[in-house]
Amino acid sequence: MTLSPDTRAKLARCGAATLANALLKRGFRNTFVLGMSPVAPGQPPLIGPAWTLRFIPAREDLDSMELYARNDSLHRRAIEECDPGAVLVLATGGDARASSMGDMMALRLKTRGVAGAITDGGFRDAPGIRDTGLPCFQIRESGPATPIWLHPVEFNAPVGLGGVAVYPGDIIVGNDEGVVVIPRHLADEVAEECAGVADYETFVAREIRRGRSLFGLFPATPESRADYDQWVARGRPQQE
Structure with a gap:
């Protein structure tokens, strides 16, 4: 799941739309995650391999703040186990009725060297997340506690994010233009091509x-x- 410094640097120069066009040339039509917004305008580009956590709707006998506080909570484990340099993908099925993450979780990701986080739901504590400096993207802000509506079920399995398939290790690139998902085996050649496009x-x-x-x-x-x-x-x- 590593990404070379050279490829990472080239991707940092490429707009999400340009990357999506390069993937379209290769037959990939659905790679741009529509509706994503940066938590902090002007934040650094978000670049890294996907490390996924999938949520399903919560159920009352399984989800509460008490149960959520346990050390075997998959949500809390994801914050502690996501690979440094990776992008934590919090896939909610488009459900923003409860938050996917707050500022203390974001701060822990930042201190562990995680590249950033993205959700097709929403985050809470947006001012605190901005203060951490962790690049994050969401559909919209969401204040309610996670266990009200969301139950974490699985690490590092393929997920849908805003209607786009994300496989573990796919390369996520998020910048001021939006968010695109690059199949890992194409990342190096797409980065090379799109860096040239940016120069031209x-x-x-x-x-x-x-x-x-x-x-x-x-x-x-x-x-x-x-x-x-x-x-x-x-x-x-x-x-x-």
Whole structure:
């Protein structure tokens, strides 16, 4: 489930929409998790392999604050056992009636070196989560305690997240554009391709500001690629 520093750095430069387009070229149509919002606007990109916890609806004889406090609680164990560098995926089936995590759990993840957390439900204690610096994404905020509506049942099994399949080890990338799920075996090549796209789009933006038309520039043509290569060779100047 490791992700190389080089691939991680390249993914950090890539927008979620660009990554989704690269996956579409490879036949993967459903990889963008719609409706996700960062807990903290402007937070660092969230990048890492998925480590999943699946919830089902709670039941009164199994779920209470007393039972929730036990050391064998799967929810609490997930916070302690999620791999450093991974993204904790809290899959609720889209249920935001109760919170998936609060600020103390987020702080523990941060101190353990977990990359971040994502849920298709909601988190509580959002100001506290923001203070931890842990990158997190959710559908919407949710204050009620977890055991009211949610029961944790399984670690590291395939889950649905906002209608997107997530398999353990898939690479999660979340940034200001949204969240995308990359099959692990494609992460390196998609990162390489999309980092190149990001570089080319920096060139495109420069050319547009100088008055150049989109025609023959975006999408790229052999001629515009040659112009781009020359720009790179000159050291990528922004002003000429």
